[in-house]
Amino acid sequence: MLEIQNLTKIYEDGTLALDDVSFTVEDGEFLVVIGLSGSGKSTLLRCINRLVEPTSGRVIWDGEDITAASQEELRKIRRQIGMIFQQFNLVKRSSVMTNVLSGRLGYVNPWLSLAHQFPREERERAMHNLELVGIAGKAQNRADELSGGQQQRVGIARALMQNPKLMLADEPVASLDPATSHSVLKYIEHLNRDQGVTVLCSLHFLSLARRYGTRIIALKAGQIVFDGLPEEIDDHRFKEIYGEEAVQVEVR
């Protein structure tokens, strides 16, 4: 169970990105976070694994206070939280295999890993995960030789290396076309349904949020303006979240 308590983030330039946000995520949920650009979605996800340090408030996961963890404890916690990104964040010049293996860095011998030495079972695990996302044949290619959708699948394979109990997905399909978006989200859905991984996923399109989410949170100017089931978002709610001038766009 993930508990967010009174989370606030004020950036150095004074921007209030999160304003006293509190909610709870039960294990096995597929929670979608929606909201306009700049509404605080990315900051919220990054505060959970402390890629961004929250200004105040607490994040408690399985009874452990992430916000109070030391650097060493934080590394142990991060190992169990996978993350995928809008821009995939692969090392473009490294091979797909190296990118995937880097997901295991928190578990392996740190000294050997600095010399790019990984045990055989880790390499097998990497191949297995690449097979799961359907690009085992690209293992030796440079990451930047792959298409956007393939790169995001490498990103998922990298996160899978962590055997995550929680997956943070920061607009994972915002750089992809609709068809590819669905295939990537289906992998995440598969993780959620068949392996019981809790998912926190920010999305732009309400249609995608309705299709994949078991629950939706909407952020506006750093505050939660909606927390409920996908089918509860009617036209009135929609305008509340996205503003009066917004029009719903379907992604099929």
Place this chain on the structure above:
Amino acid sequence: MVDEKDIAEETDPNRSPALASLLSLIVPGAGQLYLGERSRGLSFLGAAVILVGLLTWLDMSLLYIGLLPFWLWNAWDARQQAQGRQPSFVLGFVLIAVVVYAIGWQVTEISVLKLVEGVPRIQPVVASLLKPDVVTRDVEVMEAIHIFESPCSGSPPAVAQPKVDAPYLITEPTCADVDETITVRGGNFPPSRTGELWWENPIGQASRLRARGEFVNFETDAQGQFSQQIAVPDVVPESGQHGPQIHEIKPRVSTPVGSPHASETFWLVVRRVGETIAQALMATTLGILLAVPVSFFSARNLMAVNPVGTAVYYVTRTLLNILRSVEPLIMAIVFVVWVGLGPFAGVLALVAHSIAALGKLYSEAIESIDPGPIEAVSATGANRAQVVVYAVLPQVLPPFVAFSIYRWDINVRMSTILGFVGGGGIGFLLQQWIRLSDYNEAGTAIWAIAIVVTILDYASAQVRERIV
């Protein structure tokens, strides 16, 4: 807004176009100033003052005429301004530029005529440069010695007899005064060859015989004999005051023997080119080792996180910029004074310049890395060292390697000229040979530089292409 101002100027009775243009005609810009166009007026005035001052100081009074179009244009501009128009500044700029370029032409003494006139002088130099001294053959010299008296005494040397088994020379007569014509006959030389005639005066100074400025040669026939008329040269200073003296005439035939082999010059050049490459290697390696830490201090994204770091960043950047603006040739002069003549001074000069140049390029490579992968690898629970190895190095290493190879390239090129100021390498030989007018040798050095630089250029381009 602009329109209102224009109308105001047009209707203002105090702004007379005639007065404005007259003022500008007397002092450029004055009319514009009178009209309240301060920046325009001041720049015209400034341009006129600077140009007139320059022309006077450089004593180029003829070019005052060149200023006339600008002067007139500026008066016309004042008139236009007074009538509320804003003529484009471009024409005035062009008119000023014409004068500036005319001054520049004069100052740099550009002369097409000289370029044409100098062609005969440069031709032999270019010809020599194109015939580098690379291959040579050993030479066997066959020489005869004949005694000759000049001027004649009462008892001239006896007429010599042709030898049977050695080259010989016989003159008729055996004595003569300066400028008198004598006949020389020789034999037992190699057949059908060209030989030189050398004349040695009584104190042992030998010189090649000349007639009307040209060297006198002889051609042997099929039997190895020749016969030729020559004039007795004036080889003794104030010859009239001395009595009869004995001279030696030495006909010489040189025969190349053995197979062609590399000349002495060639080996000298190879040695110095090797020294040049070694200089570049040492300078590049030391430069890289020192530039890497410096580059971290001058990378904004790493340093500008707190006030101290920001200060270090600015200080390092400034020092690098100053260091980079000093030419290695000038640095070499300083280091020659410091550590003495030789390749070490050259290496130091190149190291200093490499640190400055690489430090900047490296730090820019660090500044342009994508923070995304760092975020992603950190999120997996990797420690700091792992983040550097997996997210930072793969992004930074290829540009580092590419810049380093490029630098090695530049260092080879630069070390070829450091010898000109005593910094060692091939440049030292090249400069010496040019001063001595040994253009064949200089040509060898130039060819060597061209070949080495081209090969390294090509090789480094290939390597860089593979990496980046």
